Amino acid sequence: MIRVLGPCVRVLLLVAAVLLPSAWPEGLARPDLVLLVVAAAGLLHRPQVGLLMGLAGGWLVDLVPPGAEPLGASALSYAAVGLCLGWVRRALVVSPLLPWVATAAAAAVVLGVRGVSAAAGVGRALLAELAWTWVVTMVLAVIVLPVLMSLERWMTRRGWA
Amino acid sequence: MNGVHRLTLVSLLLVGATAAALVVDLARPGLADPVRTTVSVAAAPAQRALSGWDDGELARLSAERNALAAEVDRLRERERDAVELDTLARSSTAAVLQRRLLPARVVAFAPASSPVGGRTVTLDVGSADGVLPDQTVVSVDGLVGRVLRVATESADVLLLGDAQVVVGVRFGADGALGDVQADTPPGLPARGHGELTLTAMGDSEITVGDEVTTLGSPDDIPYAAGIPLGTVTAVDPDRGQLGRTAVVTPHVDTDTLDLVAVVLREDA
Incomplete structure (x- = not known):
């Protein structure tokens, strides 16, 4: 029963990550908070957990207004990133900086997919916009990622996850 | 079956279901609208609360200023139309004379991380306020876009500059x-x-x-x-x-x- 608490906390974090950009000042690039929540779980647990977190986060990105189209594309994109972070997590214990670097690469992949699809004529993406989103996300990751990873470790120690 | 295998199986099933949903949404784009509407209804109060961080009086005065500026535009348009009405047979001209504006606030922007880049925003007005799909959205400066989807208390707007527009x-x-x-x-x-x-x-x-x-x-x-x-x-x-x-x-x-x-x- 207690193991349900961890997934519940993660879902609440994902919901907050999707809704909080509404409070972000207008005119500033919005950070990808969902990616940070997915990365924190993916970097500390087995790949399946990262994948499931990515799926859940991506579905929220697709569905919470104004949402994204086509339905399920964000979910698969975040799931792939969560899975990959889970795979490489054991190689990242060498330095405390490496989780941040891995998250930076993951953010670049997620935004890169958008850029590539726009270049292929599906949707529209501006390079400057993507770059600013990445920069803001990674600046915020300096503070938020360690906090989220500490929360994940705390939940693991208590047997919640 | 141990925990790891069960987790792997659940992951595979959910990825398969998501891929199926993606294919269905590509084939029949409107099919998921009831799901989107349900999520809109649930998320609207939180988005409205989160976006209302600025001073209420400022928002009220800004809304009033926007409505007045739009009214000036409308009256200028009406004056011009009145002169040209005889020669212009466009049905839209008649529509210009019947405009009414519903002030609204943007409460959410499209995520920058979705694989397909779309330019959409969410407004804090919906079908309860008389908003219908495909209605025009303007600001004090000019055209903003058109309404894409409508829920009871919110509406998604496809912005000028989206690839579909x-x-x-x-x-x-x-x-x-x-x-x-x-x-x-x-x-x-x-x-x-x-x-x-x-x-x-x-x-x-x-x-x-x-x-x-x-x-x-x-x-x-x-x-x-x-x-x-x-x-x-x-x-x-x-x-x-x-x-x-x-x-x-x-x-x-x-x-x-x-x-x-x-x-x-x-x-x-």
Whole structure:
């Protein structure tokens, strides 16, 4: 029963990550908070957990207004990133900086997919916009990622996850 | 079956279900609208609360200013239409005379991380306020976009500059016809941030400084007529494209939208 608490906390974090950009000042690039929540779980647990977190986060990105189209594309994109972070997590214990670097690469992949699809004529993406989103996300990751990873470790120690 | 195998199986099933949902949504785009509407209803109060961080009085005064400025636009348009009504047989002209504006606030922007880049925002008004799909959305500066989806208390707006948006327009002193879209035809210079492409119909000349306004559609769906859209800032060289093309800088900066208005019909 207690193991349900961890997934519940993660879902609440994902919901907050999707809704909080509404409070972000207008005119500033919005950070990808969902990616940070997915990365924190993916970097500390087995790949399946990262994948499931990515799926859940991506579905929220697709569905919470104004949402994204086509339905399920964000979910698969975040799931792939969560899975990959889970795979490489054991190689990242060498330095405390490496989780941040891995998250930076993951953010670049997620935004890169958008850029590539726009270049292929599906949707529209501006390079400057993507770059600013990445920069803001990674600046915020300096503070938020360690906090989220500490929360994940705390939940693991208590047997919640 | 141990825990790891069960987790792997659940993951595979959910990925399969998501892939199936993706294929279905691509094949039948409107099929998931009830799900989106349900999520909209659930998320609207939180988004409204989170976006209302600024001073309420400022918001009220800004809304009033926007509504008044839009009213001035409307009256100018009405004056011009009254003179030309006999000669203009466009049904949209009649629609111009029946505009009513519903002030609204942008409460959420499209995520920058979705694989397919779309330019949409969510407004804090919905079907309960009389908003319907495809209605025009304006701000004090001009055209913002059109309503894409409507829930009870929120509405998603497809912004000018999205790859799906093509707007019929009039430009220049003579009101020449053309269309404005985000995509740049092959062979033309790359556009800057937010810039759009105007393609003239026929042989009409385009001049830098030409004002571009919406052409309008019957019953104002999806765009009402005479709404300022942007200004021509550069004319493209002739490289064999079908019509003359030019760069249009929109009046509205869709990155900093806050207070806008939905153009309703009097009978809405």
